[in-house]
Amino acid sequence: EPMLSDAERKELRHGLQDAVARQDAGGAVALARRLLAASSKPADMMFCATALAGIGDALREQLGARRLKTYVVRSVTVEPILPSLTVEAVLANYVLDVQVGGYGSYADELLNMDSSLARFQPDLVLILLDLEEIAGRLPDLCADGVRAAVEKEDAECMERIAQLLRSYRSGSTARILFQGLVIPDNTSLGEVGEAHLPQSLTHAIQRLNQRTAALCTTISECVFFDVDQLAARHGRARWRDARMFYASRLAVSADLFRDYSHGLVRTFSTLFRAPCKVLCTDLDNTLWGGVLGEDGPDGIATGSAFPGNCYLAYQKYLTQLSSRGILLAIVSKNNEADVREAFNVRAADLALSMDSFVARKISGNEKADSIRELATELSVGLDSFVFVDDSPEECEAIRQQLPEVAVVEAPALEPWKLAEILTEQSFFDAAAVTEDDVHRAEEYKAQARRAELASSASSRDEFLASLGTVCSFQSALQAPLSRAVQLLAKTNQFNLTTRRRSAAEVEQFATASGGQAVVVRVRDRFGDAGVVGLALVRRQGDSCALDSLLLSCRAIGRGIETALLAHIGEQALRAGVKRLVGEFIATKKNAPCATFYSDHGFTKFVTSDEVSSNSVFYELDLTALRPTCPKWITLEGNKLYEP
DSSP states (O other): OOOOOHHHHHHHHHHHHHHHHTTOHHHHHHHHHHHHHHOOOHHHHHHHHHHHGGGHHHHHHHHOOEEEEEEEEESSBOGGGHHHHHHHHHHTTEEEEEEEOOTTOHHHHHHOTTSHHHHHOOSEEEEEOOHHHHHTTHHHHTTTSOOTHHHHHHHHHHHHHHHHHHHHHHHOOOEEEEEOOOOOSOOTTHHHHHHHOTTOHHHHHHHHHHHHHHHHHTSTTEEEEOHHHHHHHHOHHHHSOHHHHHHHOBOSOGGGHHHHHHHHHHHHHTTTOOOOOEEEEOOBTTTBBSOHHHHHHHHSBOSSSTTHHHHHHHHHHHHHHHHTTOEEEEEESSOHHHHHHHHHHTGGGOSOOGGGOSEEEESSSOHHHHHHHHHHHHTOOGGGEEEEESOHHHHHHHHHHOTTSEEEEOOTTOGGGHHHHHHTSOTTOOSOOOHHHHTHHHHHHHHHHHHHHHHHSSSHHHHHHHHOEEEEEEEGGGTTHHHHHHHHHHOOTEESSOOOOOHHHHHHHHHSTTEEEEEEEEEETTEEEEEEEEEEEEEETTEEEEEEEEEOGGGTTSSHHHHHHHHHHHHHHHTTOOEEEEEEEOOSSOGGGTTHHHHTTOEEEOOSOOSSTTEEEEEEETTTOOOOOOTTEEEOSGGGOOO
């Protein structure tokens, strides 16, 4: 947005104050976003921080903002950055309750189980340490660029970092963000020496960052914040104000507080939110240049020459998203026969084919209706959709009719910016990619073939028997664990309690005496669906309580949930437990599993030990009724898994 005049800034501030006074969370956030989009004045950021601090409850109640008790472990000054951090968090739908640790007391806080950090019991820990604390000897050791001691120092640094993280993780389930190091803009070796000498400080810090990022992937619910990449994007020369750093240990220039805070929020969000699952793209002036109905297949712009190469870059970006499991769909007001012809005629100039899209809605129908149909067909919530279109009118229609859908307006006059606009958003951010992600598009195509088979079968039993479904069970730790946590974060429709358990909590279920964390892996004649279900179970006296039981939406209706329940019952009986206790917590999205327990012979009962006021409890006497696996499902390797 263009810069604001003082009168316009004053009007927006007034509006924000009024919205806060009315406790209108949506209005306040929208006005704060507008003000900050057009103003870089620190006073406006501080104004927004003060105003938004007064509507924390309204943000949670009206917008579903997530409250996060956040502890900052630091070796640098962070207090001036906190207003920007809290505002960026609100814009991303979080409400931070921040406590800052002692200056330089990071080791005691992370290693001492009775430290102020431990007593605070945070949801999120931000570990922000500088080069001097992590690897203070490196600048001197790297001064000649060839010293062998650099590698030894790197290894010792990694040992210290690993000790800090693993020690803290052993006593807490809080999510962790660990910040990397910024490569200094100036060193005694100079630019040429830094680039050429093997043990330069630049190379040493790059190695340290890479190893730390790899370490974070081995620690549950821990993410690496690549602050050096952020500094490089904005310019390392302006990243740090040397005077302020030496005077007060402020590690980030004041004019980059917001960019730094945005990077922190975007990074820790991967610990709390699953990425969007579907990208719906328009065709004309979006996937390619021009209007197919007017220009014909030969007239649309795509390929190696400008401006077609701009659209080709967007197409390549979509193929890259697809390769890690993001589903692609077409939503276009066009003639389908013309579209097919365009894909055939211009195949050599396109990075995608019609088969690259798991679903296509090409007609004169309203695009909001098409997206609703896609959500139903793909069994994916609307809040997992991203819609890309060059038409301001179509974009506004989706914003109004489907507010859950993320909307990106393609810049028709600047097509070279589209891929960049998408990468700047956090829609598809993920700290881990699983094998199930990689094969997701193929599984949805297999699901479409199953639907075709179902429509031609004479009965449901005939259809299910013809699938040749095979289920196997294993510990969630072998799933791998990242897939189990991903299911807990993403699954909404068939999720009996919708508890978003962390990796550390899943590990506790899997390893604790009397606990189980079981996943079900499925394949059939159409392909391997991978890990599609999860159960977290804990033995309580003579009962076996199901804390969580969930199934991917693409596996519902094939009896797999019954097979999983039967497996849990079998394991319970082996352990001498004769009673299963199930819990159901209703949400806006999990109606499909509301009758699951009653459908399987459980009876409702009342308990004084309710986990949630919304919980409904069910019990099943395994000596009287034992869940059995559907006859059309083959169990494979069932004996391999023991609780």
